[in-house]
Amino acid sequence: MSDATTADGHDHAHDEHEHHDAPFWRKYIFSTDHKVIGIQYGFTSLLFLALGFFLMMVMRWSIAYPDRAVPMLADWPWFQAWLDDEGKVTGDLYNMFGAMHGTIMVFLGIVPLAFGAFGNYVTPLQIGAPDMAFPRLNMASYWFFLIGGVLMFVSFFLPSGAAKAGWTNYSPLATTTDLHYSDLFWTGQTQWILGMVFLISSSLLGAVNFICTIINLRCKGMTWMRLPFFVWAMLVTGFLLLLAFPPLEVAAIMQLMDRLGGTSFFVPTGLNVGGMAFDAAGGGSPLLYQHLFWFLAHPEVYVLILPAIAIVSEIIPCNTRKPLWGYKTMVYAVMVLGFLAFIVWAHHMYITGMGTAISTFFQITTVLISVPSVILITSLLISMWGGSIRFNVPMLFATAFIPMFGIGGLTGLPLAFSLPDLHLHDTYYVIAHFHYVVAPGTIFGLFAGIYHWYPKMTNRMMSTKLGHLHFWPSLICMNGIFLPMFFQGMAGFHRRAFDGGMAYEQISSQLFAEAGTITAKMFELLHVIEPGAAVKLIDLNIVTSGFAWMLAIAQVPFIINLFGSVFWGKKAEGINPWGATTLEWSTPTPPPHGNFESEPVAYRGPYEYSVPGADSDFTAQFDGEAPVTDAEVEDEVSESHA
């Protein structure tokens, strides 16, 4: 914008004008500024995360105490209709909450928070761009996301309730559920599909925008190998969304046709529903749905995890005051990961009776994909080696992320092989595995990000005390929730039993700890078992649920911190309170519309901490002692063509 042509000058003036006088709705609601959109994404997704968490707490009650009325909720208007006469959770309600918990957490909670919020806010700043490549498209993708979310939320209040066929929405169950309603359009199952179509469209637009921005809007000197790792991860995530989501959109459209148009894409010949022949032409394939669904949903796992790894790999070098170890290796690893993510999907489908040859193929690719994942995690670990680590709150979360993600990843290995998978499929083992990846994994990464970039967004620091109050209980509760699930899952507890396994005496009454052992004593102390009794596996349900509710309480300090620090937080010291090196810390705080005061230039790589002989322990990308030489420009050109 420093070019002083008349046209530019005019635009600049207009800009200033807009900055001061734009009406509230233009500035904060229908805004095209990537930072405002990022914050919009952030708040919406945090709300949905809270809703998804709430659904889970109700489910955990049903699992822990299937024979007791749910406390407090029975008198809430909506619950009056869905709980049974005694106030207990019904199977229908459990199914509904289970399906919606998964949907909301994945599609409305974590992806928008990770990709939508952080991606939107940080990416253009880190590459030195004034905004996203298509600002209006960016706004459109937020509003599509919101419409999808609202449709999902509204579906709870329909006569049929929200979707009940699991977050995977497998046909033919999803096709045939609630078909007796005379108004099929306004059933939860149909609205789920419609909501998904909106969410998918939003993600597609977002992905186009991200990739375009990263490829085309990098500032002067920002060569490919000077991109912060966060940006690389966003680029790969963008490609995952761009190419994996359309097949799910296809699946959603086809399922919509099955429900509303009476087609039989996923309805096999001779299907019986409720003892009656299902009225459709038949000839479809339920497996086709699963293929299309998992073609998205496996890359989706990496969409969930990559932004978290990316955030953590920004925070670790910053707080160890050391360069990111193996930056180039990590970049190549993340690209390989992105590529392999597309050809592993059928490991979710080993029990569908697929051929041994193709199953072998998927086992091989699945094990292969652990190689780049391990490279990423190992690089992060080594980055900490020998550093003088500042254990501030973001760093605590980032540090905890590594072992938590590690547990999640390693426990996934047995699931990669078809033989153990046949045993573990659909048990709590699977639940524990992917929740370790996503809950204490990704969500910790996202918390770390919030604590890390909060001073950039508000010019104030979040409270460290409240941060500790948030971190330690969360860490303990997360493990308290998911660790017992491994034991239950290996014993064969099924994930969809709404009574927590009461109906399966043989499995659920297996011994976890003998009477009189220390473990049993501890359980006695917590009033989980009768004095002198042995601990059965089913008793772990109560422990898990207890930790889940405590986890909810542990989020209170965070909420207070998030909102309170805007007013009472300590002022950030300058524009770069953490002493970080990447470009977002060179802007005024909070960054204005258009981001940079003068055209930013990247002079060096993103992680130049503790450079020998330097004045301070960090040399920022934007510190311009040396101008960009012609040789470097040539280098940039040749690299981008390579």
Added chain:
Amino acid sequence: MEIPYEVTPRRDTGLFNAKLGIWLFLASEVMLFGGLFSAYVFLRVGVQEGVDTPWPWGINVHKDFVYLGFLNTLVLILSSVWVVFAWVALKERNWRKFQLYMYGVVACAMIFMVVKGIEYNSKLNHHHGIKLTDNSVMEGTIVHGTDKIDFTGTKFTFNLQGGLPGFIKDITKDDVGFSLEGEESVEFANAAEVKAWFLKSRSKVANELALERKRYRSELAVDRDSAKPVSVNTKATVIAKGPIQMKANPRKVVAHSATSLSYKDGTSVEGKLVRDAVEFVVHEVDMQLVLPQNQRTSIVWDVIGDEGAKKQFFDAQKLRYDELAEYYEKRGKTIPLSTMRGYILNLHPVHIGGHGDDHGDGDHKEHGKEKKDGDHHAGVSTHLSEAIPTADTESAGSEEGHEHGGHDEHTISVPRDKIKFMGNHGPRYGNYYAIYFTMTALHGLHVVGGALVLLFMVVFGKKLYLKNPEHLANRVEVGGLFWHFVDLVWIFLFPLMYLL
């Protein structure tokens, strides 16, 4: 604030933003239509012969839709060429020519959609099929309205929870009025009032239930054994003051008898069944799902009740068989079993009234899979008009049948208990139709969307053209890329949907 590289390409990538963006978008479109094409292949390859509905299936096999598809292909190719020329015209700074070409493209899009509409209309409204219980299929036209269950109801019992009771939509004449059973003073003039009352009562019942449950829970807390269980009346019955005419959608009905009708949502209606047969004008019989040895004893012949039609079918079949046998004999092979099940042998027009002899002469030596059934129709209807007086069974409701089949076509009554599946040739009729409608409709949406964008560029583009023609040229290039992609998809759709 200005976004860089909106018009001029970035030096190292050589691309301006929108071009990169559209290619990314097209990549995702490739995956979108790729997913659908994958589904097409997966479903088609997965068809179990003799069990699933075959591909292609029904009227599409030999109707002249292929010419419509062909026309549309030409139209789209032309528009694709014009869009490039429009871009060239802009590059040459020739606004008039640009306008001309762009309006041409939009006109092409309109022609495309109109042709599509004709095709859809024909499939949805003029072609039907009935699959009988032994999987033999009759193709033709259902006389309008007779696919619905004709019923006169007097007593309607329904749930006061959940969705709207199914019978309300099915009532065709409701001027008699209703009253509520048990409370005769509550009266409704018509079905709309019943609906309003239902909505009101539903929330009332929900409130009552909530109160009852609250009471029950508080009693439980005191003493588990003596608590009085929740009891709320969730059913209501409405009595009609006279017989109410209904046409019930068979897809919403679980069971029906001479005096009752029960819906899937739990609604039950008492009354009288008026007519339980579907009036149908047969054009073809399709035996692809019947084993060869069972074809002669199929119930379809009882339903049609005409020996001539039967003879006609098997004569045509023999003709085809001989033709194929000759082909394979020449090559020293036997006819593969898969062909025995194919439509070449098993789908033939039949004409009630026994004019079997004239069939098949026309296409005796024709090796192409398309039969000139238009000729047969013409030939037979002249015969029929001479020989057959208007049929008795052609009752009041068959105007629609006249419209399509001509006045001379013979309507048969198909008893509902012999029907396994019926419908128009819409997406429901089989997966071939399902994917046809899904893909062409999605493609149609792309055509409309693309045309609107191009129209916008030419109608509101003048200002930008005067300011920065290169920017407009970029836009047109990007819009054109999308348009070519739409054309590209159609290039694959045409052979897959119409010919093969």
Added chain:
Amino acid sequence: MAGSTTSTDFTKEKSAYKVVMWSLFVCTFITLGLGKLDFLDFGPPGADWVDILVGISLAGVKASLVSLIFMHLNHEKGLIYKMLLFTLAFFISLMGLTLFAGSDPIVEQYETLQTTKGNLTETPVTND
């Protein structure tokens, strides 16, 4: 009026576009003929895998003409080729792996063994 003076010569391109247009029309006619004309019906009478193969290949030829000439893929930037290459790879993996997931070469050996032993349920049409 930046850039308005740079009107480039497009005569060569225009004639190329016209050639492509006519080749597309010809291909479309042949495709139609596949279904409608005797001498273009390959393989046994009626539509079968040979016709499908020919039809799809023709569509492939047409598609490559459109994408190469009209969409300028014959001289595009490297970045776009790379991107499309990835897309193509994933599309092929989606279609291919999905299709092959149902097949099982190890078990199928035994299945074919059983079918060749006879046990056919269908009998050919008797022509009387």
